[in-house]
Amino acid sequence: MSTFKALTIAGSDSGGGAGIQADLKTFQELKVFGMTAITAVTAQNTLGVDAVYPMSLEAIEKQLDAVAADMGTDAVKTGMLFNGEIVELVASKIKKYNWSQIVVDPVMIAKGGAALLQKEAVDAMRRYLLPAATVITPNIPEAEELSGMKIKDVVDMKAAAEILYEYGTKNIIIKGGHGIGDSLTDLLFDGQKFMELESKRLFTKNTHGTGCTFAAAVAASLAKGSSIEEAFQTGKEFVYLAIRKDLHIGKGHGPTNHWAYQESKK
Ligand code: PXL
Numbered sequence: 001m002s003t004f005k006a007l008t009i010a011g012s013d014s015g016g017g018a019g020i021q022a023d024l025k026t027f028q029e030l031k032v033f034g035m036t037a038i039t040a041v042t043a044q045n046t047l048g049v050d051a052v053y054p055m056s057l058e059a060i061e062k063q064l065d066a067v068a069a070d071m072g073t074d075a076v077k078t079g080m081l082f083n084g085e086i087v088e089l090v091a092s093k094i095k096k097y098n099w100s101q102i103v104v105d106p107v108m109i110a111k112g113g114a115a116l117l118q119k120e121a122v123d124a125m126r127r128y129l130l131p132a133a134t135v136i137t138p139n140i141p142e143a144e145e146l147s148g149m150k151i152k153d154v155v156d157m158k159a160a161a162e163i164l165y166e167y168g169t170k171n172i173i174i175k176g177g178h179g180i181g182d183s184l185t186d187l188l189f190d191g192q193k194f195m196e197l198e199s200k201r202l203f204t205k206n207t208h209g210t211g212c213t214f215a216a217a218v219a220a221s222l223a224k225g226s227s228i229e230e231a232f233q234t235g236k237e238f239v240y241l242a243i244r245k246d247l248h249i250g251k252g253h254g255p256t257n258h259w260a261y262q263e264s265k266k
Helices: 019-029 057-070 084-096 121-132 140-147 154-165 210-223 228-244 260-264
Strands: 005-013 033-045 048-054 075-078 102-104 171-174 183-189 194-200
Touching (some): 005 019, 005 057, 005 210, 019 033, 033 057, 057 084, 075 210, 084 121, 102 121, 102 210, 121 140, 154 171, 154 194, 171 228, 183 228, 194 228, 228 260
Parallel strands (some): 005 075
Antiparallel strands (some): 033 048, 171 183
């Protein structure tokens, strides 16, 4: 059996629900060997982010070079990149090492409002990272910021996906979790056709790290050779179950349940 590998380039969440920690847990559950390049260390729990400590560009570069020099990877997932210089560095390394299967989760703001990407870095993301991406996975507020348009419904989500496609990303997945109503639609656009996955909306406060977890599941699936449609379905199912079987940890927005997906397969 061959071993598939994925590299996450993201921030560390001391609370274990989002960021690097969510990515590694998700890779592990999907039987993909996880590697990391940490862009920032956050001090946080389910109540919020207390502090953010970005790593130096040199430290990030050394991590990426070390993984590339010896191990290589079948997929890359990017999460919290914090500033424009880090965005540019990551885009240049993806190109240099000819990495493919690139999942860009354009993380911008934590639930409590802490900035995980500086405002001026959004432009760098559009310019450098989107053209390198196999798929980007914004939620509705992130898709609004990147596309420059307001999104109220699925028709708007489709229009925003078409705008984002023009930035050179091969596939766009806009997640509908920030919408309203009892059901929600996640949307995939590959430049030609749309695929919609609908589900019941789950009402719980324990949704910390859902975006990271979704993108990590997509990256793990692509690492294993799945099509983008299959990866989209796996990501959706993984996160749906992780929210439905939530763990009730901490007093605020708790983490999701990363082992629910595998338990459902037993
Ligand atoms: O879910 C977005 C996110 C990504 N990365 C890190 C985070 C968060 C949200 O809090 O802390 C490190």
